[in-house]
Amino acid sequence: MGGAEAWAVLGAAAVAAAGLWRHLSIVLSRPFRPERARPAGSPAAGVRYAFTLGMMPWAKESTRLHLLAYLRGIVFHAGIGAGLVGLVLALWTPDLPAVPRRLLAGILAAGAAAGWGGLAARVVEPGLRTLSTPDDYVAVALVSAFLTAGALASWDARWTGIYLLAGAATLVAIPFTKIRHCFYYFFSRYFFGLFYGRRGVLGGARHE
Amino acid sequence: MSEATTAALSAFEQALDRRLLAALEACARCGICTESCHYYQSTPEPAHVPAARAEKVRAVYRRSHDPIGRRFPWLVGARDLTDESLDDLVQTAFASCTLCRRCTINCPFGVDTALIMRAARGMLTAAGKAPEMLVMLADAAIARGEHAGEFREIYREIVAGLELDAQARVGDPSLRIPLDRKGADILYVGLSGAHTILPAAIIFHEAGANWTLSMFEASNYGLFLGDPAKAKAIAKRIVDEAIELGVKDVVLTECGHAYAALRWEAPGWFGGEFPFRVRNIEEVLAEYIQDGRLVLDPSANPGPVTYHDSCNLGRNGGLLEAPRVVLRAAVAEFRELDPHGKDSLCCGGGGGLVAIPEWEEIRLRAGRKKAEQVRRAGVPVVATSCENCNLQLTDLNAHYALGVKVVGLMELVVNALLRAKERQASPAGKAA
Numbered sequence: 001m002g003g004a005e006a007w008a009v010l011g012a013a014a015v016a017a018a019g020l021w022r023h024l025s026i027v028l029s030r031p032f033r034p035e036r037a038r039p040a041g042s043p044a045a046g047v048r049y050a051f052t053l054g055m056m057p058w059a060k061e062s063t064r065l066h067l068l069a070y071l072r073g074i075v076f077h078a079g080i081g082a083g084l085v086g087l088v089l090a091l092w093t094p095d096l097p098a099v100p101r102r103l104l105a106g107i108l109a110a111g112a113a114a115g116w117g118g119l120a121a122r123v124v125e126p127g128l129r130t131l132s133t134p135d136d137y138v139a140v141a142l143v144s145a146f147l148t149a150g151a152l153a154s155w156d157a158r159w160t161g162i163y164l165l166a167g168a169a170t171l172v173a174i175p176f177t178k179i180r181h182c183f184y185y186f187f188s189r190y191f192f193g194l195f196y197g198r199r200g201v202l203g204g205a206r207h208e
Numbered sequence: 209m210s211e212a213t214t215a216a217l218s219a220f221e222q223a224l225d226r227r228l229l230a231a232l233e234a235c236a237r238c239g240i241c242t243e244s245c246h247y248y249q250s251t252p253e254p255a256h257v258p259a260a261r262a263e264k265v266r267a268v269y270r271r272s273h274d275p276i277g278r279r280f281p282w283l284v285g286a287r288d289l290t291d292e293s294l295d296d297l298v299q300t301a302f303a304s305c306t307l308c309r310r311c312t313i314n315c316p317f318g319v320d321t322a323l324i325m326r327a328a329r330g331m332l333t334a335a336g337k338a339p340e341m342l343v344m345l346a347d348a349a350i351a352r353g354e355h356a357g358e359f360r361e362i363y364r365e366i367v368a369g370l371e372l373d374a375q376a377r378v379g380d381p382s383l384r385i386p387l388d389r390k391g392a393d394i395l396y397v398g399l400s401g402a403h404t405i406l407p408a409a410i411i412f413h414e415a416g417a418n419w420t421l422s423m424f425e426a427s428n429y430g431l432f433l434g435d436p437a438k439a440k441a442i443a444k445r446i447v448d449e450a451i452e453l454g455v456k457d458v459v460l461t462e463c464g465h466a467y468a469a470l471r472w473e474a475p476g477w478f479g480g481e482f483p484f485r486v487r488n489i490e491e492v493l494a495e496y497i498q499d500g501r502l503v504l505d506p507s508a509n510p511g512p513v514t515y516h517d518s519c520n521l522g523r524n525g526g527l528l529e530a531p532r533v534v535l536r537a538a539v540a541e542f543r544e545l546d547p548h549g550k551d552s553l554c555c556g557g558g559g560g561l562v563a564i565p566e567w568e569e570i571r572l573r574a575g576r577k578k579a580e581q582v583r584r585a586g587v588p589v590v591a592t593s594c595e596n597c598n599l600q601l602t603d604l605n606a607h608y609a610l611g612v613k614v615v616g617l618m619e620l621v622v623n624a625l626l627r628a629k630e631r632q633a634s635p636a637g638k639a640a
Contacts (some may be wrong), residue, residue, distance in 0.1 A: 031225045036475035038485070040526045050318060061551055062240045062314035069240060070316065130254035131237045131263070133285035135276075176276055178284075181236045185317050188234035191227045192318025199472065200526035201550055 005164035012171035019175020045204040046197010050189045072114045079111010083150045087167040105154030108147050115144030139177040146170045212335035213289045219334035223327040231320040232269050244314035246554045250576040258311035258321045265324050301328035303567050306558035308519035329434030342560050346429035346438045353445035374409045383413045389420035395455040397422040404461040407618035415501040426466035432560035440477040450484050457485045462616050464520030464594035490593050494533040508627030509539040509620050512587040517552035518594030538624040553578050557600025572607045579608035593617040
């Protein structure tokens, strides 16, 4: 796919990469204060747990209680992954065979539905509304629009231009809005696993 | 900007390491943590949602560190730190969070809200806004370390009196409570009050341990204040004493935050591992029982007994199995609370709240869910191995008319130990 939209996506990807690079440099500029106490468990096992079994919906009381919201989040994020893959495919191989195109469309549509559903929940539920900042609404709406456009483009190529522009806008927004939590998630979850693994609480037996 | 806000922001900058940065940035405000907090469970208000609590610090962070927060604060909920917002933060960080990390373990992102609240406490302490009682207790502990020589003889006399009490309880005049014993294997650190020293003395005596009693108390109010310098100064007294006596193990009494401070945090303050192990008395009891060094008769503790996991010992300290080893040996019937272990509900007394009289009503309200949980368990005895939890559960017992007895693990062990000794001493026991 050529044209201005494609260049917009490439430019936006560069902005996103530069922005995330800046965030990485911010993280690295801050001191790392590892626990120096003798470990009672395995930090590595804790980190492995944090990114695998610890993410399962049954692993936490909170996700069992908010199963629908949690699954909505999972579907939304799976949709975002598919949306980014779709963006790359739209740039380089716009003519996908029917089966993968429809599969992609399905994931994008489900992701979009989860995104709009999450936004609606943020508006309707008083607890979530209190927690939210304008950034939360803008970011979720933008990403949901991106996924919606992606789903439509997978069915009808005439939407591809809109999909690319929405993708470009989402990419630019990553480092500047709450969307960047996708980057910090890995740090937070890593530290979580390190903490509870080292203390012998999660990820394996306590050895002391 | 006032002096207080400048000091608070400076303390925040000091605290802002990679872990704190990740905790501040990763939250998506999904609200999944909401019901994990015992404050929210007891009083379902938006202010008690852990993410909402952390937002008060995030707002300040975004104002000073986020380019969008600096230019368009309304868009990302960024706010300047003011004297008024500092006053509000006192309630949030000191009165409405016990740093129990139940929200952290329940967060899909693993956001460490307790770390954020501890940073807030450090900001407030630097700004001179921390609860006076906590500051006073921390300063008193440091002063005791600085003037240890002046009260050493008085303490020796007090301990001599305790030794007589312990001898009378066991019926053995050879029982000793040693102080300053060089070459002892264990330095036992109690709290202010005989109830943490007497049972330990009996247990160590019966197990034949080579131990000595610390001159200091295990509690560390510097940790509650989020003030690493004070926390280190308080810990240093015990570290120096342990090194001077050449002990192999420092064994802390039934106190959750003391374990969190000396076992997990202090090596970081001192720049590395200590030349001795730091253990909680729970671990030592479990070891003695498993090694057969303590013979217990569980009939001394009849009736079902349940166990409340201290957040600092259990979820955040990893001591989940040791107390259960002890209870299975020391009581006739042990029943778990639901939930328990790493998922245990905070009793509401942690984070220093138990020490602050003016927040009694808040902490009793926050403990409602724990009280309901105990009532549901339908047991006459609730055991715990943390002094603050013990005090809070005792208050909850009275406030919610639970009709239970709250006891420490050591107390149960001593009961079972003495009953076993009586049995052995009886004619039937001797014949057996």
